[in-house]
Amino acid sequence: xxxxxxxxxxxxxxxxxxxxxxxxxxxxxxxxxxxxxxxxxxxxxxxxxxxxxxxxxxxxxxxxxxxxxxxxxxxxxxxxxxxxxxxxxxxxxxxxxxxxxxxxxxxxxxxxxxxxxxxxxxxxxxxxxxxxxxxxxxxxxxxxxxxxxxxxxxxxxxxxxxxxxxxxxxxxxxxxxxxxxxxxxxxxxxxxxxxxxxxxxxxxxxxxxxxxxxxxxxxxxxxxxxxxxxxxxxxxxxxxxxxxxxxxxxxxxxxxxxxxxxxxxxxxxxxxxxxxxxxxxxxxxxxxxxxxxxxxxxxxxxxxxxxxxxxxxxxxxxxxxxxxxxxxxxxxxxxxxxxxxxxxxxxxxxxxxxxxxxxxxxxxxxxxxxxxxxxxxxxxxxxxxxxxxxxxxxxxxxxxxxxxxxxxxxxxxxxxxxxxxxxxxxxxxxxxxxxxxxxxxxxxxxxxxxxxxxxxxxxxxxxxxxxxxxxxxxxxxxxxxxxxxxxxxxxxxxxxxxxxxxxxxxxxxxxxxxxxxxxxxxxxxxxxxxxxxxxxxxxxxxxxxxxxxxxxxxxxxxxxxxxxxxxxxxxxxxxxxxxxxxxxxxxxx
Amino acid sequence: xxxxxxxxxxxxxxxxxxxxxxxxxxxxxxxxxxxxxxxxxxxxxxxxxxxxxxxxxxxxxxxxxxxxxxxxxxxxxxxxxxxxxxxxxxxxxxxxxxxxxxxxxxxxxxxxxxxxxxxxxxxxxxxxxxxxxxxxxxxxxxxxxxxxxxxxxxxxxxxxxxxxxxxxxxxxxxxxxxxxxxxxxxxxxxxxxxxxxxxxxxxxxxxxxxxxxxxxxxxxxxxxxxxxxxxxxxxxxxxxxxxxxxxxxxxxxxxxxxxxxxxxxxxxxxxxxxxxxxxxxxxxxxxxxxxxxxxxxxxxxxxxxxxxxxxxxxxxxxxxxxxxxxxxxxxxxxxxxxxxxxxxxxxxxxxxxxxxxxxxxxxxxxxxxxxxx
Numbered sequence: 001x002x003x004x005x006x007x008x009x010x011x012x013x014x015x016x017x018x019x020x021x022x023x024x025x026x027x028x029x030x031x032x033x034x035x036x037x038x039x040x041x042x043x044x045x046x047x048x049x050x051x052x053x054x055x056x057x058x059x060x061x062x063x064x065x066x067x068x069x070x071x072x073x074x075x076x077x078x079x080x081x082x083x084x085x086x087x088x089x090x091x092x093x094x095x096x097x098x099x100x101x102x103x104x105x106x107x108x109x110x111x112x113x114x115x116x117x118x119x120x121x122x123x124x125x126x127x128x129x130x131x132x133x134x135x136x137x138x139x140x141x142x143x144x145x146x147x148x149x150x151x152x153x154x155x156x157x158x159x160x161x162x163x164x165x166x167x168x169x170x171x172x173x174x175x176x177x178x179x180x181x182x183x184x185x186x187x188x189x190x191x192x193x194x195x196x197x198x199x200x201x202x203x204x205x206x207x208x209x210x211x212x213x214x215x216x217x218x219x220x221x222x223x224x225x226x227x228x229x230x231x232x233x234x235x236x237x238x239x240x241x242x243x244x245x246x247x248x249x250x251x252x253x254x255x256x257x258x259x260x261x262x263x264x265x266x267x268x269x270x271x272x273x274x275x276x277x278x279x280x281x282x283x284x285x286x287x288x289x290x291x292x293x294x295x296x297x298x299x300x301x302x303x304x305x306x307x308x309x310x311x312x313x314x315x316x317x318x319x320x321x322x323x324x325x326x327x328x329x330x331x332x333x334x335x336x337x338x339x340x341x342x343x344x345x346x347x348x349x350x351x352x353x354x355x356x357x358x359x360x361x362x363x364x365x366x367x368x369x370x371x372x373x374x375x376x377x378x379x380x381x382x383x384x385x386x387x388x389x390x391x392x393x394x395x396x397x398x399x400x401x402x403x404x405x406x407x408x409x410x411x412x413x414x415x416x417x418x419x420x421x422x423x424x425x426x427x428x429x430x431x432x433x434x435x436x437x438x439x440x441x442x443x444x445x446x447x448x449x450x451x452x453x454x455x456x457x458x459x460x461x462x463x464x465x466x467x468x469x470x471x472x473x474x475x476x477x478x479x480x481x482x483x484x485x486x487x488x489x490x491x492x493x494x495x496x497x498x499x500x501x502x503x504x505x506x507x508x509x510x511x512x513x514x515x516x517x518x519x520x521x522x523x524x525x526x527x528x529x530x531x532x533x534x535x536x537x538x539x540x541x542x543x544x545x546x547x548x549x550x551x552x553x554x555x556x557x558x559x560x561x562x563x564x565x566x567x568x569x570x571x572x573x574x575x576x577x578x579x580x581x582x583x584x585x586x587x588x589x
Numbered sequence: 590x591x592x593x594x595x596x597x598x599x600x601x602x603x604x605x606x607x608x609x610x611x612x613x614x615x616x617x618x619x620x621x622x623x624x625x626x627x628x629x630x631x632x633x634x635x636x637x638x639x640x641x642x643x644x645x646x647x648x649x650x651x652x653x654x655x656x657x658x659x660x661x662x663x664x665x666x667x668x669x670x671x672x673x674x675x676x677x678x679x680x681x682x683x684x685x686x687x688x689x690x691x692x693x694x695x696x697x698x699x700x701x702x703x704x705x706x707x708x709x710x711x712x713x714x715x716x717x718x719x720x721x722x723x724x725x726x727x728x729x730x731x732x733x734x735x736x737x738x739x740x741x742x743x744x745x746x747x748x749x750x751x752x753x754x755x756x757x758x759x760x761x762x763x764x765x766x767x768x769x770x771x772x773x774x775x776x777x778x779x780x781x782x783x784x785x786x787x788x789x790x791x792x793x794x795x796x797x798x799x800x801x802x803x804x805x806x807x808x809x810x811x812x813x814x815x816x817x818x819x820x821x822x823x824x825x826x827x828x829x830x831x832x833x834x835x836x837x838x839x840x841x842x843x844x845x846x847x848x849x850x851x852x853x854x855x856x857x858x859x860x861x862x863x864x865x866x867x868x869x870x871x872x873x874x875x876x877x878x879x880x881x882x883x884x885x886x887x888x889x890x891x892x893x894x895x896x897x898x899x900x901x902x903x904x905x906x907x908x909x910x911x912x913x914x915x916x917x918x919x920x921x922x923x924x925x926x927x928x929x930x931x932x933x934x935x936x937x938x939x940x941x942x943x944x945x946x947x948x949x950x951x952x953x954x955x956x957x958x959x960x961x962x
Contacts, residue, residue: 028820028822029820029821296936313936314917314918314926314929314933315921316918318936319936321911321915322914323911323912323913323914323915364921364922366888370851370855371856373855378820
């Protein structure tokens with residue numbers, strides 16, 4: 001008999017939906033090592049520094065809800081203005097009740113490599129499901145304030161300037177955004193209207209009602225690799241009351257919800273996470289980037305009239321270069337290509353690449369993930385991240401922390417470890433990176449289930465150290481003991497016309513024929529805040545020029561500044577101090 | 590007069606029209622064949638068997654409604670009861686009226702179905718979500734006809750479809766032991782192993798299919814893509830290069846070769862572009878290849894060529910995220926913001942990546958082939 005049957009009878013659905021966006025990419029082959037020595041060397045000194053209290057976050061071996069899985073951030077903040085970075089670490093709790101003493105913690109830097117827990121004294125004791133922290137002097141009084149997001153009510157802590165903080169949430173009118181099911185995620189202070197005062201942008205993750213959230217295994221969003229796991233974010237309702245909220249600073253200690261006025265309202269279509277504000281198109285106005293989990297990420301371009309327009313997809317930072325959603329968690333900004341423009345990196349789920357986006361200066365980004373070779377690493381779920389020069393060779397490196405969200409999976413599938421090493425990509429200076437391990441110190445390969453991390457120089461020795469939040473463990477503090485003779489420069493900005501924290505300032509440093517851009521941010525990495533003193537490795541250069549683009553729109557050029565100094569610049573005034581840190585010999589070196 | 594006065598074939602000479610249409614169908618000239626067949630429809634003198642054959646040829650020309658009309662215009666024993674019933678059911682199947690297929694094939698009660706009808710009935714049950722009924726028909730068919738390879742293929746697919754890949758693998762392995770030199774069976778078996786996450790076993794089956802049918806591109810693609818997905822890009826590349834050297838001419842293979850080249854050396858866009866050109870030469874509508882070539886052109890700011898390739902890819906498959914995304918990016922860079930905006934709105938949610946999507950299509954294809962009689 002003749003046949004004419006044309007249709008395929010069966011079409012089994014092969015690409016099973018899961019709660020998290022991922023591509024199922026296996027680890028690719030790594031290029032041959034360059035063999036070049038790496039000058040940075042990291043040692044975890046958290047215990048000896050006094051950072052011994054664990055960050056409590058949900059179940060240890062099993063997590064029934066996504067609420068237990070996402071974790072929280074941390075901050076380097078000089079809360080007492082003594083010139084030394086103090087440490088603020090968020091915490092969560094447990095559905096079964098937190099162990100006694102669980103709280104966010106503020107650690108004062110003793111200037112000798114150790115810290116003292118001053119949480120109670122500072123009035124920062126708080127227990128809840130904390131997500132993120134952003135830092136900024138919202139009242140322009142010279143003291144850095146804190147804003148923390150939570151599942152539940154977010155908190156604004158005003159720095160009183162005497163070592164204490166006051167919960168100013170209600171007074172500032174910031175409690176209105178929350179209801180009991182609201183899950184605050186990323187946040188950033190940002191002066192979007194150039195009035196010299198820091199406004200506040202908050203992303204929301206999901207509206208999370210424990211009584212209605214499905215249980216592990218209940219639907220395809222609650223399974224991973226055939227194993228029942230906590231559900232979401234897919235399948236759960238996005239943030240409440242809107243996916244993002246923008247509060248305008250009224251200048252009197254209060255804020256007004258400006259979300260609608262700024263054209264940021266609308267249906268929630270993303271699971272918002274880390275927020276980074278910066279002037280990506282170099283027009284002198286602050287733009288806002290939101291990493292979104294399993295939905296397209298957002299880039300809000302500033303219309304210079306108090307409103308924004310969303311152009312993440314069109315500008316190439318919402319999806320990967322095949323148009324796919326990814327599990328956007330953390331965001332780093334910096335200038336890996338030394339183009340003088342702010343590039344972006346966004347971290348993602350296991351079996352997917354972290355995405356590196358190169359900026360052409362007009363906020364048109366090209367995807368450099370594969371060409372830079374960072375796309376070879378897909379083994380871990382990645383969170384905190386920074387584009388930061390770790391070895392002071394003048395080429396910003398990439399540092400990422402990782403950790404699983406389904407600890408129970410590892411028992412059945414050991415390949416998907418909950419505790420993961422840190423990931424360090426050294427910038428080879430030719431547009432590519434190579435992944436390093438023990439070459440950068442034993443601390444790099446130590447395994448933890450990490451979330452937020454912050455970059456800063458806690459021991460004022462001219463290099464970048466790293467503070468890391470570990471789930472249900474004390475934090476890590478990776479002290480960087482640089483070898484060799486590379487030079488550096490730090491730039492500390494104090495705004496006058498601009499907000500005092502100079503958040504949003506873009507700085508170009510010219511050294512040895514190169515140029516590198518950085519920006520002062522209120523939040524970056526994953527839910528965390530970095531040392532606001534911008535750190536530039538200079539390689540062999542002993543002088544550098546600095547061009548500052550203040551958030552007010554003013555710019556300033558400082559020529560031929562000597563290397564190995566912290567340069568403090570006051571807007572409209574110029575350099576007010578040049579501090580030459582005393583280099584320290586690493587312990588045991 | 591509806592017949593061509595210039596034509597040498599008399600209007601109602603069924604045999605001549607059948608010969609003409611048959612030749613056109615061989616050349617895949619479906620519209621022309623249908624037009625020729627249409628000349629017979631008004632003929633009052635057509636015998637019942639010719640009218641049945643007219644219906645069958647309409648089916649081959651992809652006009653299933655006309656086929657069904659012709660089948661229904663003759664007695665149910667033309668050419669015999671079983672064949673007539675099967676022809677009607679087949680037309681109903683192609684018209685996606687699966688309920689009607691079931692009614693047609695089960696209307697005779699206890700009468701045993703032949704193998705073609707049994708498979709068609711099982712697939713129709715499955716299409717409606719009646720998996721237990723489909724399972725019962727297929728297992729009964731295999732019991733009655735242990736040499737019915739189509740029934741094995743259908744049952745493997747059914748088990749995959751209902752989320753029982755382990756059972757599918759067990760059955761597929763058994764089928765391979767019965768039909769050890771059947772390349773299609775080996776491919777299906779490998780596909781089942783792939784769905785069950787048994788990569789090594791899948792690769793063994795794909796390799797066996799290649800050994801049986803060296804010029805068949807499908808198992809070669811599935812073998813290479815399994816290596817690709819394991820991150821073994823060099824292995825995948827070498828397998829594809831070997832296949833091409835042997836004379837396998839397959840657009841999917843050329844496309845995958847381009848992907849592996851870029852994975853191994855992202856700067857080697859020239860070699861990748863060459864293989865994409867080969868892929869598109871073999872299949873000018875290869876969406877993934879057009880999309881990747883467009884993306885590479887966009888990267889080197891060759892906007893005109895990028896838009897040409899991406900527009901074509903997007904027109905062929907508007908749901909393919911890679912083409913939509915990169916076309917939106919290209920429009921935006923060119924200042925065609927309204928078009929860019931419109932496309933970006935389509936990207937609110939996106940699917941799997943290009944290689945994964947093609948892999949899934951190939952697996953689906955492998956697991957769907959068995960419905961072909």
